[in-house]
Amino acid sequence: MIGICKSFGANKVLGGVNLHVRPGEVHALMGENGAGKSTLMNILTGIHRADAGTIMVDGKEVTFKNNKDAEEHGIAFIHQELNIWPNLSVLENLFLMNQPKTRFGTIDFKKMREMAEAKCQEIGIDLPLDEIAGECSVGQQQMTEITRSLMLDAKTVIMDEPTAALTERETDRLFEVMKKLKNKGVSIIYISHRMEEVFANCDTITVMRDGQTISSRPTEETNMDQIVGDMVGRIMSEYYPARTNVPGDEIFRVEGFTQPGVFRDISFNLRKGEILGVAGLMGAGRTEIMRAIFGVDPHESGKLYFEGKEIHIKNPRDAIRHGFGFITENRKTEGLILDFSIERNIALPSEERLAQSHVINDKKEFDFSSELSKRLGVKAQDINLPASTLSGGNQQKVVIAKWVGMHPKLLILDEPTRGIDIGAKKDIYDLMNELTAKGVSIIMVSSELPEVIGMSDRILVIHEGRAAGIVEHKDATQTRIMTLATGGE
The missing domain is CATH 3.40.50.300 (P-loop containing nucleotide triphosphate hydrolases)
Incomplete structure (x- = not known):
């Protein structure tokens, strides 16, 4: 993404943002809320149109009409806020708008189950396929979203705070899946505020602030204080302020x-x-x-x-x-x-x-x-x-x-x-x-x-x-x- 600009009315949200992601790379995109990360990803996936700038995929300029168009071109977006249909089963949620059909034109539930079980086995998770999604835990709903996106066989997967609702065990499994995808040449754009996760699992860190690209460095060549300084525009030496108050009775x-x-x-x-x-x-x-x-x-x-x-x-x-x-x-x-x-x-x-x-x-x-x-x-x-x-x-x-x-x-x-x-x-x-x-x-x-x-x-x-x-x-x-x-x- 080169020189991406976007305004909503008089509000300028992006002012010439650059993002370069390589094949098989886990690329962290960091910045405070309001820095423009979500808007940039919405432009990449066709939800918004950029006012200026260029998107290149595999060396070719592209413009996506909508997120379905982006998915068909191999770009999947796992949003921070859950996009689950609560009244449908987990299995049905995995195949929204993408159900396999029998030769009679009806939904092929048998094939859906086979595909879902195969993907779950590949990822190493156990999803309750027959449960109503709305009755599942937040963690199970999040894993359903992740699995649904991975079933698209995407070349680029955008993950927006994917571990926020996951248990430690589910988080570890997600990182294992990310490694498998990376080894297959899949690129991952990883949006997270959890520094430990970013430094442990990402190859490159790009920081945005106030709608602009501030820095982009290999993870091994930077540190937490430098990233925080880029994000907030100042050095934040202490993450947790001292507790000076003495509790009473x-x-x-x-x-x-x-x-x-x-x-x-x-x-x-x-x-x-x-x-x-x-x-x-x-x-x-x-x-x-x-x-x-x-x-x-x-x-x-x-x-x-x-x-x-x-x-x-x-x-x-x-x-x-x-x-x-x-x-x-x-x-x-x-x-x-x-x-x-x-x-x-x-x-x-x-x-x-x-x-x-x-x-x-x-x-x-x-x-x-x-x-x-x-x-x-x-x-x-x-x-x-x-x-x-x-x-x-x-x-x-x-x-x-x-x-x-x-x-x-x-x-x-x-x-x-x-x-x-x-x-x-x-x-x-x-x-x-x-x-x-x-x-x-x-x-x-x-x-x-x-x-x-x-x-x-x-x-x-x-x-x-x-x-x-x-x-x-x-x-x-x-x-x-x-x-x-x-x-x-």
Whole structure:
């Protein structure tokens, strides 16, 4: 891709971007949210048309009319946000718009199954082909997307944050698949904010910032600090700001929390102004425990104590009344109402404070949401636009803004920085420190161990639905946490 330019109205998104990918290369494309990575890939796959510039494939200039055209020319795009048809089976999702037919013109399900099983065996994964996709885990849905794209026998595969929802085992398998594809001459454009993954698996790193190409270097000739500096335009010596706040007395306690088959006998406490990290393998029950505490899901037994008194939370409204906020793992389906404006989404938990005689004050709502939008750095042309128009990272900022705006006493963060660039992560970490300094208590669930260790005062480790132990910040190491998370002493 040479000199690619693109504007949406008066908003210039790309200004002469260059990207050169070789056969059999894993090429990382990095940059903050809003740097233009997704727009560049949308142009490559025919979703958008470039205003200027040239795309060359195998030495020939090409222009794709749409993403189907790009797929037919061997370019597949695995998007960050899942594109799964939830009411269809996993098998049917693998062959969307591409079903083999019998000689009578009907769908050949037998051949579909044979092809799917062969591809799964080649990749080394076990997909529940007959399960309804919407009932599968996020990780299984992500692997379905990846498998579907690989079944196109693409020459170039674009992977946008492919490991964000995968378990460690699934992630390892994905990297094995990438190596197999690379050995066959397939090129992979790998978009990720996870530095460790990029440096371990990519041959070349291209960095974009503000719609321009900043650098492109072989991985072995660069380092993490240099890449971060290229991404944010400044050297970021510390990824995790120092925790200077000293937690106060106990403010929240969970005793014997149990939901049979999901989690059992969970007990822990949380102090005022503390960040309690929650670590564990995917499927250990971390998210389920938090959802039950907030009243989203039921629990059979156990007690909650807040500010010295036993409380009863039967639904999220009860939790909000006690001053609890919950940033959910899945922002699209649970964190936002995508058809609502950015303004309305931010104001939702605070509408009672913004109303006069039960009528919402439009000016108060606008001023309230505008201030929070600016404070969190939401990149949007207009906060009256639907939340669906934002990038994934900016959608996450809107979710955080709406809970910060209600002035919570206790804030549950479930994977708060998933799919967010390094600069925005730093902003969120700073915000967490700012909130705890004001007395807000935070429970943070995260799959990224460096994040858990870097930001937590203490760490609760969950193993197969049980509390395996609590580790103090001074004693926290990845080895110690993973030992507890895998059932070790």
